Amino acid sequence: MLRRSGFVPSAVRSSGARPSGAWPSGAWPSGALVGAVLLACVAAPAMAAPNYLADANRLLAKGDVRAALIQLRNAVRTDPKNGRAQYELGLLDLQFGDGVAAETQARAALAAGADARLANELLARAFLAQRRYAALLREMPANQTDPAVRAVVLVGRGYAQMATQQHDAAAASFAEAAKLAPKSPDPLLGQARLALLSHDAPTAVQRLDGVLAINPKQIDALVLKAQILRGSGHAKEALVLLDRAVAAAPGAPGPLTERASTYLNLGQDAAAKTDLAQVLKVLPGNIQATYLEAVLAAKAQDWRAADADLQKVSIAMATIPRAYYLQAIVKFKLGQVQQAIEAASRYNAHNPGDPAGAKLLAQIALSQNDAAPVIAVLAPFAASGHADAQMEDMLGRAYVRAGRPDDAVEAFQRAATLAPRDAAIRTRLAATRLGLGQEGAAIGDLEQSLKLAPDQAYAGQALVFAELASGKTDAATAALARLRAAQGNTPAIGNLDGMLKLAELDLPGARTAFEAVVKQQPDFMPAQMNLAKVAAMQGDGAESARVLAGILARQPGYAPAVSATINGLLRQGNVDAATSVLQKARAAAPTNANFTAALADLDTRTGHPERALALLAPDAAHPTSNPVLLSARARAEIAMKNLSAARDTLQALVAAQPDSTEARRQLIAVLIDAKDYEAARQVVSAGLARTPQNLQLLEYYLQIDFADGGLKRSLATADRLHSQLLTFVPAAGLRGDAYMLARQPQDAATAYQAALQANPSPYLVGRLATAQAAAGQAPAAMQTVQDWTTKHPQDLVLVQTLASMQISAGDWDHAEATLKAVLAKQPHDAVALNNLAWVYQHKGDPQAETLAQQAYVLSSSSGQTADTLGWILTKQGQAAKGLPLLRQANDELPTDPSIAFHLAVALKDTGQRDAAVSLLHKLVADKAAFQEKAQAQQLLSTLSKS
DSSP states (O other): OOOOOOOOOTTOOTTSOOOOSSOOTTOOOOHHHHHHHHHHHHHSOOOOHHHHHHHHHHHHHTTOHHHHHHHHHHHHHHOTTOHHHHHHHHHHHHHTTOHHHHHHHHHHHHHTTOOHHHHHHHHHHHHHHTTOHHHHHHHSOSOOSSHHHHHHHHHHHHHHHHHTTOHHHHHHHHHHHHHHOTTOSHHHHHHHHHHHHTTOHHHHHHHHHHHHHHOTTOHHHHHHHHHHHHHTTOHHHHHHHHHHHHHHSTTOHHHHHHHHHHHHHTTOHHHHHHHHHHHHHHOTTOHHHHHHHHHHHHHTTOHHHHHHHHHHTGGGGGGSTTHHHHHHHHHHHTTOHHHHHHHHHHHHHHOTTOHHHHHHHHHHHHHTTOHHHHHHHHHHHHHHTOOOHHHHHHHHHHHHHTTOHHHHHHHHHHHHHHSTTOHHHHHHHHHHHHHTTOHHHHHHHHHHHHHHOTTOHHHHHHHHHHHHHTTOHHHHHHHHHHHHHHHOSOHHHHHHHHHHHHHTTOHHHHHHHHHHHHHHOTTOHHHHHHHHHHHHHTTOHHHHHHHHHHHHHHOTTOHHHHHHHHHHHHHTTOHHHHHHHHHHHHHHSTTOHHHHHHHHHHHHHTTOHHHHHHHTOOOSSSOTTOHHHHHHHHHHHHHTTOHHHHHHHHHHHHHHOTTOHHHHHHHHHHHHHTTOHHHHHHHHHHHHHHOTTOHHHHHHHHHHHHHHHHHHHHHHHHHHHHHHOTTOGGGGGHHHHHHHHTTOHHHHHHHHHHHHHHSOOHHHHHHHHHHHHHTTOHHHHHHHHHHHHHHOTTOHHHHHHHHHHHHHTTOHHHHHHHHHHHHHHOTTOHHHHHHHHHHHHHHTOTHHHHHHHHHHHHTTTOHHHHHHHHHHHHHTTOHHHHHHHHHHHHHHSTTOHHHHHHHHHHHHHTTOHHHHHHHHHHHHHSOOOOTTHHHHHHHHHHHHHO
């Protein structure tokens, strides 16, 4: 006889545990298995039905379920009226997850006069497997006269009532069934499952023990009790019960998959793999076993195998408790970030109170600098007081990225309270406070952080520069001395000493400090790079190139040195040498797609796109789906005027990065060039389906329709899009955008003005001012921004915009007042400090140098701050000090003619007339206009005469 496991309501999953007496209802036999069964049915030798039955039971005892199924089908084919054979086949169909076939066999068994109790039980289970709860309750009323039949029908009704949330009715059905069949385990098993719905594990265990007292080999009871034990941290005790269940039903997938899951819980991966292989041999599509194989692959960091397994169970992901969680991890590891975010979001939607899911989503979003999902998922935990230190820390980082520093400080403070010995959190709190101008508190946090972890390079550097940014040079020097005492004279300390001297514009001292570090530890690359920078600032290009060459000799793939070297070579017009550097970098780091793309782009820019395409041919290290390489390939194809190929490449890029607006922009541009406007619209529509309030995509829509139908069509599109997005304020400005596309700024200004009156917003203020300026109405543009900022002084972006407009107009007094208002709220805003220094320079205020140096310290890699400070020093008669800064600015912004002019003046003032003349010749010969071009021509004329 087949071993009967009792009722298995596979749809009832409230406890999070899979009922396991039968195989999962979603696991259907594969097409290959069905074909094998049918072939065997045709080819099997003639045999009497009872013999087929006996053979099937023998095969089941050996665990050969596949062969048993064949013999049962043979039995039914031989004797279609054999009710026992129909029942046995239906039972096995049910275990294969084929509820429809099981229902057919159950009805046939009843018609053939099979045991009414067994046949009705099979019918009820078939209904449950198909989730046809209403049909069961309708077609199987509890009015049978035979107590045994009535008992099994009541158990089936109890499970259907559980699934439809009729818990009181289910309890009554199970209780009555228990009275009618006191020796049956099935009513007790139903009561156990019902108790688990109420999270009453003790009662569930009590009922399960009652089941096992009646039948020690009852599979469902063994498995369900094992699940409860494992869930309460008793995995070893659970394993004992699962061993009994597997022995009682050899080859049954339910016990095997549960045992495999328990093995995974215990870290016994090899044993888990063996059980899963046994299940999947019989049922290749078994959902639970395939999912557990994905878990095994993920543990082995075989992310592609894990992803393939998860794709097989995609239709059942919502029924597997942590499937979306695992998928999020796997997709993230594969670099498929958007899919990872979607999976993590689905997991959080199903499990809103699970902190692990919230943290996972936050970590993925933070990796993309996307603050909104982090805040959305973590803020509720923080508000309820249930966030731990890690969650508060991530929330603080998200607030920083979202431009909410006050909220960030509060989150970091909570994190520091929860984890008082975490130095990194304390450092991040300090950095945020520095941004708010809270130097005193920030310095205290940094000092505390360094007490917890004295060897922190970043915290030490931040402490030194916090003091320096506050204008406390002595305090910065003292902080460095304390660090040296705590950490020793390490390369990091020596490098920091050089950076401090560089910030103080002591270039000889900085160079000496960096040289000492390089001598102490030649492989300390930060000091090497700083040494090259200082040499370049001092005008010693040969030494800078030598240092960079030394770095690349040791590490040809060291990206900062590669970038600095090829930039210098290209400025000199030495394309061959730049190509050689990139080729060596690519050979040293073959999986770094950036080097390959840079080399291809260099070929494209120098007129050899065919070489670029050959270089970009896909290989194992650089698959065709790599976005960096796809972009480079498209640029080469566009250069070759092969728009069809570029279109295919950019379509692949969009498929690889479906949420990348830039990828869509590139494809749209190619489609517009090809005049395939409808395809371009489809690209925009697909993007808007993912992010409906994507302003750039909305503007691309206007560009497409303008190219296709001119202003009239783009205006109609603007009105339609606005009507669809009434709550999205920027959409109100689309009509003005259409006029700007048509180069009609006055009409654009009128449209923006109307939109602004209906939808007051800083975005529309900025658009209106831009249109007014383009229409030659600079005073009106300034007044527009002035009116807004007067009412909204907290809108610092527009306040900064107003200051820039005032500077352009030479309104130094008002610009000074505006910038002081910014700095009152953000004392360490490098842009505001830099601009105020520029204003003071024009006003002859001696504070100019101090402010410019503060801005340079806060943003020393910015060409703008280096230019401002260098020009101020030069104008004050300190050209020797200003020249290195202007060299730095010119290196970092080589296409800015104003900076080049400032450099030429400094060269002239330091006696380097020939270098100044050479630079001025280039500036004057260039057709590009800039503010000081007349001065450059006059200076060149003067120097040429002399």
